[in-house]
Amino acid sequence: MGTKRILVTLGLVITGLLLLLIVFTTWYTVDESEQAVVISFGQAGEPVVESGLHFKLPWPIQRAEILSKETxxxxxxxxxxxxxxxxxxxxxxxxxxxxxxxxxxxxxxxxxxxxxxxxxxxxxxxxxxxxxxxxxxxxxxxxxxxxxxxxxxxxxxxxxxxxxxxxxxxxxxxxxxxxxxxxxxxxxNAEVRAAFTAVTDARETKNTKINEAKKYENQKTKEAIGERDAIKSEAQGKKTARIEQARGDVAVFSDLYTEYAKSKAITRERLILETLEQVLPKANLYIMNDSGETMKYLPIQQLPQAPPVETKESEQQAEKGEKAS
The missing domain is CATH 3.30.479.30 (Band 7 domain)
Incomplete structure (x- = not known):
């Protein structure tokens, strides 16, 4: 009678444990940052990625492995x-x-x-x-x-x-x-790091100097290009001025030639006189005619005028004017 009661009690305990095992192993939850795999007798099913409550067969038939989806x-x-x-x-x-x-x-x-x-x-x-x-x-x-x-x-x-x-x-x-x-x-080690740092600093200094040299080169190149363009512009201006001056000289020469063709002697003498005036602007010009031992000349410039000679009549008229006043 006592043995039978013990067996019944033991059976109830085992049944209760089995029920508890079934209750607690037939469901699992998956969070939004998780994923799960249900393993049935060593075979994995498709991953479960939907969050929430999920059900499966009790252990040891199935078990759920929950893994994170985070990095x-x-x-x-x-x-x-x-x-x-x-x-x-x-x-x-x-x-x-x-x-x-x-x-x-x-x-x-x-x-x-x-x-x-x-x-x-x-x-x-x-x-x-x-x-x-x-x-x-x-x-x-x-x-x-x-x-x-x-x-x-x-x-x-x-x-x-x-x-x-x-x-x-x-x-x-x-x-x-x-x-x-x-x-x-x-x-x-520290010694090697210090040595390499010194090498790196030297390399940076080298690169800085190279950049400064390139900057100076670019500056001087721009200045030289600007000076070159200025010289070209000035030369172009002088060229244009010389061409226009030459055209004007050609026009003047053409007009002179036309006049020369009409009266060659007069035009020739006039050109000679104008040329002498340009070459010797301060010289005194004379037209000379040498017909023998005595040289005669006629000055071109205006001769100085002599002061007026006062007479007795003019003196008397002057005195009358003073008395009248």
Whole structure:
């Protein structure tokens, strides 16, 4: 009688537990930022992306794996201790010109296929980390130290993103790379960093001097071009003036020739006199006629007039005028 009661009680307890298991394992909820996969005896169904309450068969027949749809980040980089020394040796890599550098890389990724993420790899995140390490090492290994430390970071970042994306797609683990950010590339110790900083400063100074020289060259070139254009303009003006003057001289000569053709002797004498006046503007001109030993000449310029001669009659008339006044 006691054994039977114990068995009944045990049966009721087991039945209650089974009912509780059925109640609590036949439903699940999916948030807006989540996605789920229902697994039936090891076989995954289609992903469930609708948010809300969902039902399934009780465990162990079916179970629900809920995964996030948000973007995750993996940081692959070095760290510094309190003294400023770098302690992470994972990120040491060699450039194409055989220099050691340290990289600081961040990879952003998300789950795009829950079935592949769960079943195609045991540790998909570790696979992604290894793929990121291989990608950045490959790109750094084909780059120079100058490019890695200065203006080549953007190109290194883009090549790393493309290479990592292709690797993850080939692994087919349900992960998509959203972005790759190359935070920094550093040298392994303070002395090397100081030396490279000095080289970088010298390069910047060189570029500054080159830019200043080009600026001075452009300024002088513009000034020379302006001076050249001014000389050309002045020469063109003189050319035009000479041409117009020549045309005027030709017109005057044509008129003189017409007059010369009418009366050659008179025109010839007039031209001679005008030419002498232009050549010798202050000279006294005379027309001379030498007919023997005595030379006779006739001055052309006006002779000075002699003062008037006063007579007695004029004196008397002057006195009469004074008395009358």
């Amino acid at each position: 995750y980040s993996i940081h692959f980089g070095y760290k510094q201790d309190k003294s400023g020394e770098i302690v992470d040796k994972e990120t040491k890599m060699i450039t194409g010109d055989e220099y050691i550098v340290l990289t600081d890389l961040t990879v952003q990724w998300r789950i795009v296929d829950p079935k592949k993420y769960i079943f195609n790899a045991e540790e998909p995140i570790e696979i992604l980390r290894d793929a990121a390490s291989a990608s950045i090492r490959s790109v750094i290994g084909s780059s120079t130290i100058d490019a890695a430390l200065t203006d080549g970071k953007a190109e290194i970042e883009a090549k790393t993103r493309d290479l990592l994306t292709n690797l993850v797609e080939s692994y087919d683990i349900g992960i998509a790379v959203q972005g790759v950010k190359l935070q920094d590339v550093e040298l392994p």
